[in-house]
Amino acid sequence: MGRLVVVEGLDGAGKRTLTESLTAALRAQGATVTTLAFPRYGRDVHADLVREALHGAHGDLADSVYGMALLYALDRRDAADEIRLALSSHDVVLLDRYVASNAAYQAARLGEGVDGPVVRWVRDLEIDRFGLPVPDRQLLLRVPVDLAARRARTRAEQDTSRKIDAFESDDTLQARCSRMYDALAERGWLSQWHVLDGTRERSRQGADAEQPEDVAALATSLYLGK
Numbered sequence: 001m002g003r004l005v006v007v008e009g010l011d012g013a014g015k016r017t018l019t020e021s022l023t024a025a026l027r028a029q030g031a032t033v034t035t036l037a038f039p040r041y042g043r044d045v046h047a048d049l050v051r052e053a054l055h056g057a058h059g060d061l062a063d064s065v066y067g068m069a070l071l072y073a074l075d076r077r078d079a080a081d082e083i084r085l086a087l088s089s090h091d092v093v094l095l096d097r098y099v100a101s102n103a104a105y106q107a108a109r110l111g112e113g114v115d116g117p118v119v120r121w122v123r124d125l126e127i128d129r130f131g132l133p134v135p136d137r138q139l140l141l142r143v144p145v146d147l148a149a150r151r152a153r154t155r156a157e158q159d160t161s162r163k164i165d166a167f168e169s170d171d172t173l174q175a176r177c178s179r180m181y182d183a184l185a186e187r188g189w190l191s192q193w194h195v196l197d198g199t200r201e202r203s204r205q206g207a208d209a210e211q212p213e214d215v216a217a218l219a220t221s222l223y224l225g226k
C-alpha cells in the first residue's frame with residue numbers, strides 16, 4: 001500500500017511546482033509516484049461548476065459557503081476509487097490540494113476557527129460519510145500572503161487560461177486562510193503535517209533535472225515514511 005501525501009497552501013503558493021519537483025525527486029530515488037490535483041477541472045462536473053462559479057457564473061452559487069464546499073467534496077468522492085487504486089499500485093500518491101483545502105477556505109470565509117462547525121462538517125462529510133482515504137502526511141507550503149498573490153498574478157499573466165478568480169482576488173480571505181492553515185497544521189488535523197518554507201525563489205525544473213537538496217531530502221523522508 002502506497003503513502004498518500006498532500007500538498008496544501010494558498011493560491012499561488014507554489015503547490016503545483018513543488019508537486020512536480022517532488023515527483024521527479026521521488027522517481028530519481030526509485031519510487032513509483034502518481035499525482036492528482038483537486039479540483040479536477042475538465043474531468044469532473046462538480047469541479048467545472050466550481051471554476052465557473054468562481055468566475056461569476058451560476059447566480060449566487062459562489063456566495064454559498066456550504067454549497068461550494070459540497071461541490072469540492074463531491075469531486076473528491078468521485079475520485080475516491082481512483083485514489084485507492086493508485087495507492088494499491090504506487091509507492092507514493094501525491095495530491096495537490098485535498099480535504100484540508102475545504103476546511104481552510106470555508107472556515108476562512110465564515111470567520112470560524114479550527115474547532116468551528118464547518119471544519120467539523122467537512123471531516124464528517126468527506127472522511128466519515130464519503131469514506132475518502134485519510135492522508136498519511138500533509139505538507140503545508142507556507143508563504144506570506146503577498147508573495148503568494150504576486151506568484152498567482154505572474155502565473156495569470158503567463159497563462160491566459162488561469163485568470164485570477166474570486167478567491168484569489170480576495171486578500172482578506174487569503175490572509176484568514178493562511179492563519180487557518182497554520183492552525184490546521186499545528187493541530188495535526190486529520191494526520192501529521194509538515195510545514196515547508198516556500199519563500200525560496202526557484203525556477204521551474206524539468207522532470208529530468210536534478211532536484212534541490214531540500215526537495216530530495218523531503219522525498220526520501222516521504223518515501224521511507226519517516
Ligand SMILES: Nc1ncnc2c1ncn2[C@@H]1O[C@H](COP(=O)(O)OP(=O)(O)OP(=O)(O)O)[C@@H](O)[C@H]1O
Pocket residue numbers: 009010011012013014015016017018151152154155158198199200201202203204
Ligand atoms: N519557489 C518558487 N520561486 C519562484 N516562483 C515560483 C516558486 N514556486 C512557484 N513559482 C511560480 O509561481 C506561480 C504559481 O505557482 P504554482 O502554479 O506552482 O502555484 P499553486 O500553489 O499550484 O497555485 P494554485 O493553487 O493557484 O493553482 C507560477 O508562475 C510558478 O512558476
Ligand SMILES: Cc1cn([C@H]2C[C@H](O)[C@@H](COP(=O)(O)O)O2)c(=O)[nH]c1=O
Pocket residue numbers: 011038039072073097098099101102103105106167168
Ligand atoms: C480543492 C479545494 C479548493 N478550494 C479553493 C482553493 C482555491 O481558491 C479554489 C480553486 O482551487 P485552485 O487550486 O486555485 O484551482 O478553490 C476550496 O475552497 N476547497 C477545496 O476543497
